[in-house]
Amino acid sequence: MANLSQQRREQMLSFLETLKEQHNDDASLIAINQIEKELTSKKYGLVWEEHEEEVDVKMKTHIPVFTEIKEKEIVGNPESDEYNFLLEGDNLHSLKLLEKTHKGKIDVIYIDPPYNTLNEDFVYNDKYIDINDGFSHSKWISFMMERLIIARKLLSNDGYICISIDDRELYNLKLLCDEVFGEENFVNNIVVKSSEASGLKMSHIEKRIPKIKEYVLLYKKKDIKMNAITIPKETWDGEYKSILTNITDEELKYIKEIISKEDRSQDEIQKCNCILKKADYEFLSETYVRLNIKTKLEKENFNHQNAYKIFQTVSMGSGATNAIAEERKKLNENIFFCYESPQKKLYIIKGDYDLLKKKPRMQVLFAEDYLTYNPCDLWTDIKTTGMDAEGGVSFKNGKKPIKLLKRLLSLSTSTPKIILDFFAGSGSTAQAVLELNKEDGKDRKFILCTNNEGNICNEITYPRIKTVITGVKVDGTSYSEGLAYNLKYYKTDFVDKKSEDIYEDLLAHIKEMIQLEYGVKVDNSKYVMIMDDEEMDDFEDNISLYKELKTVFINQDVMLTTSQEKMLQNVEVKIIPDCYFDFELREVGELW
CATH class of the missing domain: 3.40.50.150 (Vaccinia Virus protein VP39)
Incomplete structure (x- = not known):
């Protein structure tokens, strides 16, 4: 298929060449070249009217x-x-x-x-x-x-x-x-x-x-x-809690041992109840529904989807009688059950029936390992x-x-x-x-x-x-x-490009640039900045006072003597780069 836009551009560009031959004065050529530039500019992507900011204007006259x-x-x-x-x-x-x-x-x-x-x-x-x-x-x-x-x-x-x-x-x-x-x-x-x-x-x-x-x-x-x-699973059918913070590791171990037993005595169940009540939850006596859920879950790897599905089918009459399911709807009864997953992790889950939505729901009260999921890009x-x-x-x-x-x-x-x-x-x-x-x-x-x-x-x-x-x-x-x-x-802040002392004005802000680049504080103790030969000589004379010296930042124009080079052999030395303001100084004729 032909690119019609391209064909039209080529026709206009050809016409511009004719205009160049007919109008070869400077003003006309400049105008024609600008038109040509627009015609050959980007044709796919984001196109907008470019605007200038006051902050750009400020930088024309200030640094x-x-x-x-x-x-x-x-x-x-x-x-x-x-x-x-x-x-x-x-x-x-x-x-x-x-x-x-x-x-x-x-x-x-x-x-x-x-x-x-x-x-x-x-x-x-x-x-x-x-x-x-x-x-x-x-x-x-x-x-x-x-x-x-x-x-x-x-x-x-x-x-x-x-x-x-x-x-x-x-x-x-x-x-x-x-x-x-x-x-x-x-x-x-x-x-x-x-x-x-x-x-x-x-x-x-x-x-x-x-x-x-x-x-x-x-x-x-x-x-x-x-x-x-x-990340931790914080919603499970809209609800999730990781609680039982008032229960000790020993008490959880006991619950785990009891729930793993084939037969539990009423005394053991009562003791589990006493423990769980510390967190405002109750471990109910054995029920047919709970046993069916536990049995089904142990046959499969525990995950959010199959746990809910099993709870839904069991609580609605798959394994339990319709009469039990209907009574549960009426009473909105909470069913608590504990079990060990195939990975030998303890879970305590509560299920009930949502009368408004007319469906069962479940809520994790405790998971011995954190349930996690990947949210991807949502x-x-x-x-x-x-x-x-x-x-x-x-x-x-x-x-x-x-x-x-x-x-x-x-x-x-x-x-x-x-x-x-x-x-x-x-x-x-x-x-x-x-x-x-x-x-x-x-x-x-x-x-x-x-x-x-x-x-x-x-x-x-x-x-x-x-x-x-x-x-x-x-x-x-x-x-x-x-x-x-x-x-x-x-x-x-800003330095006026017309300042007669522009070099010194910019040097006054070198310390901030050094601190920012290296993420430290130039404190003249651990970190020292030396800008000229006189400061270097003074530093050498008092080197014994710098007990915690770590880094010396030295202006590239400082000429080190042999003794000074030897003195700095075991100290980190950073040369203050001319790149901080070299472009601006060259722009105003202060550097060549």
């Missing part, structure tokens, strides 16, 4: 830098030299600087960007974007494109990015990510079920089916080996309501469940070292990283970027991280035992 806010440093673990980072400012400026310190070093990126909805969550050039704006999608895509291009550069080769999104921009984001990361690097579109349904408040739609889902787009950089997601088990308790701060919109973030951070078979969230919002990612470290003993670090729109960084993000680390809420009340980690707080 972004980080300034540390020292009074906001948090030291939750004085014994550790390692730091996490909170970067306040427009995330594009932060990403531009992270490209200098963390290119190819980020293992996981999680972002929860604006959804571009009517809820006024998308600010572009300091203005909320009206959903009726004819360029609302183009502005959102331009906004995301510039940031995702840098995000890809930051990812390590076995790194991956997770992006939360809803229906409004999902399809644009998928095409955008295909372009940035490569369609071949698409991994999954994970559907996350919300705990509560929500409607859509849009003037041009009066009614719609309530929305109960969001999405997480997952892309890899190049290579990634994914973990099989195996996650229905994550609660998305009542999250105000997470982090000890009040924040109505934009929070993501800690459970969701922990699972996303655990997808790779290799443990990520550095996690970046450049739409940090309330700071859920920081809490997820630190709690996950506590659970599995790993040593992940986080870097969070957020603006201070609505004072969110000062009033929500930072207080939340401080609460999680110290265990003390803003009001002084207790939140937890705390988590032993450290944090540095940076704010984006």
